[in-house]
Amino acid sequence: MNWNPNGKPRKPDFLGIGAQKAGTTWLSQMLGQRPDVWTPPFKEVQFFNHRYVEEHRKWLPWHYKRAKMSIQKRWTAKGEDVPPEVQRYLNRVTREPMFTNHWYKTVFSPAPDDARIMDVTPEYSTLPAEGVEFVAKFLPEAKFIYIIRHPVDRAISQLKMNLTRGKRTPASVEEWLAEVENPVLMDRGDYLNYVPRWNAHFGPDRLLYMPFGLIARDPLTFLRRVESFLGLPPHDYNDMGRKVFASAQGLSVPDQARARLREKLEPQFTFLDEAFGKDFTAQFR
Secondary structure, X not given: OOOOOOOOOOOOOEEEEEOOOOOXXXXXXXXXXXXXXXXXXXXXXXXXXXXXXXXXXXXXXXXXXXXXXXXXXXHHHOOOOOXXXXXXXXXXXXXXXXXXXXXXXXXXXXXXXXXXXXXXXXXXXXXXXXXXXXXXXXXXOOEEEEEEOOHHXXXXXXXXXXXXXXXXXXXXHHHHXXXXXXXXXXXXXXXXXXXXXXXXXXXXXXXXXXXXXXXXXXXXXXXXXHHHHHOOOOOOOOOOOOOOOOOOOOOOOOHHHHHHHHHHHHXXXXXXXXXXXXXXXXXXX
């Protein structure tokens, strides 16, 4: 186990900041295979968005309760008890005071001294301007990865996830059209507003944008670009082609709903073409 029970609180070196439903879990799992990169035992620390996105605070207690239970179940499934040092860690990071600056650094304390640390939380991409400014001041040397996905595909993937979690299945085209009007689908993929906020503080030496489609077409090239950006040597990854959180089967979005999403998201396509160029946006799928 890549774990230092006597480690000191530290800040992360790398952050995966988004977008939601754009391969961040896959990226975390791939880099988490490396002995020189350490990620927390649960994905998504949710520190900066807790501080700056008030509505996220409503579900974050559930997020940590579920994460703690999931980790404990993984050990039970192996027929083993949770190691005492891991249990102490879980108890600490799920006990108040939480979401303080010191708490955030404590989350990464079990990292080996010679490992680089990564926090992958796609909600970070949605931070308001003052939140991004705080990140820039709090993490003056960190590097960031932002995966951009085709806006309609991303919104549909999020919609299916939300319907599955809510145990809802629209029964008609009209109900599907009502679902796509949910503003939360626009919020998580609002590149037009979010990208300039991050670009205002971070240049290409600190912030790497990657097209989502490259994960499926050429995952090794995707990871080699990430390694080069992060200053990591090449690694032999396992299961690069494995899908993570594939969309729910049986939920087929009608063409009318897809067309409505395309209409609503048209400003996003225009912005992305202008900001990144058509060679980049052609790799969204």
